[in-house]
Amino acid sequence: MGTHLITGAGSGIGAVVAERLLARGEDVLLLARDARRAAELRERFQGAATLVGDLADPAKLSWAFGHQSLPVELDSLLHIAGVVELGNVGDLPVKAWQEQLNVNAVAPAEITRLLLPSLRQARGHVVFVNSGAGLYAHANWSAYAASKFAVRALADSLRAEEHGNGVRVTTVYPGRTATPMQEKVHRQEGRDYDPAQWIAPESVATAILTAIDLPRDAELTEITVRPGR
Template identity: 70%
Template sequence: MRDMATHVITGAGSGIGAAVARRLHARGDELVLLARDAGRAKELAAEYPGARTLVGDLADPERLSWAFSHQSLPDRVDSLLHIAGVVDLGPVGELTPKVWQAQLNANLVSPAEITRHFLPQLRLTQGHVLFVNSGAGLNAHAEWSAYAASKHGLKALADSLRHEEKPNGVRVTSVYPGRTASPMQAKVHQQEGKAYDPSRWIDPESVATTILMAIDLPSDAEVNDLTVRPGR
């Protein structure tokens, strides 16, 4: 990858996404940060001087195309980093279609739609699409059905995309972090009725290190699936 690569990032506001954005910004790469609304875009622009922002709400994938058509998309994209996600736990016997749809939209349908919009640029650069998945994308436990289904689907999206885009030189990686210290993890613990101790879980910076390793690999190699687990 060239020195001044351009990265489109979702989820740069907190957790793993913020750790990745900070690292890429610090080394002088160009950032294009997706924000859910104009207010959030303004906050991200202030946090990462020189970064560009795009407004698009992952909760409403059907409107992303309209939103992008009214904004200027970058001409060059070296990597598309899907890091945003939402989680809402509950037993199958209680989850409503609204809860299912919210997680499927943000965690699966929107990443597919955003990828569709940036594939032309990624093909030109022979770039990289990276999906931050989850351990739940490989194994589903009690009360994780909707979230795990969205993440199992994300694995399928990544695997299909890899086969489709290999002739175009686009690399595709899925990263499966275990429990990571983040606002999302705090919410999970609250829903589980457990005390939250961030020191027990993976530091977002450690996941960021694995993500940068994957996208910085020379073009003769590709990381397909990368599982990251708490070391404590």
């Protein structure tokens, strides 16, 4: 059994991963943006502990974590949280760029930095749930794709830097997945949303758990998950 920290456990892929790890008897730590949200997560995920830190304000994460107990050993750090705001380059305001870059890229980098000692101690695993938008940027996806391209670079650099410390790094690139974020994307695109058309969150969760469960003689560096329909 191990200790795992999950961001984005409130819905979608993150919620499924949290449920499955708890069902296995693992120690699960869930990141919440504030104390109220932390209480909601503990109520929903019985047996899980919480850590409070706002991904939208990564400059304050070090201060926030400094006032809480961090695990001495961390077997996996699962970056699943994300935000999206579509719009063409001519219309997207600075705020939309900053929020997506902060939540999707800068905060994961900072959380990883703060928890690297614990990950090294456990020879742990960092998983970044990226996106197809981290491989190719379509029209109206500039800010979100830029944040995901940044996460790809973060993962590649981290893998090269930490290989000698025994820390494994995996990037998962899901296609469109039936989550609340995807429902929001459809609203922004002006399209009807049918979750049956897209990947189930459970399928992406299976890919994540496969990566962290892989025996230590191997490392899944990148996993691309696409709709099968």
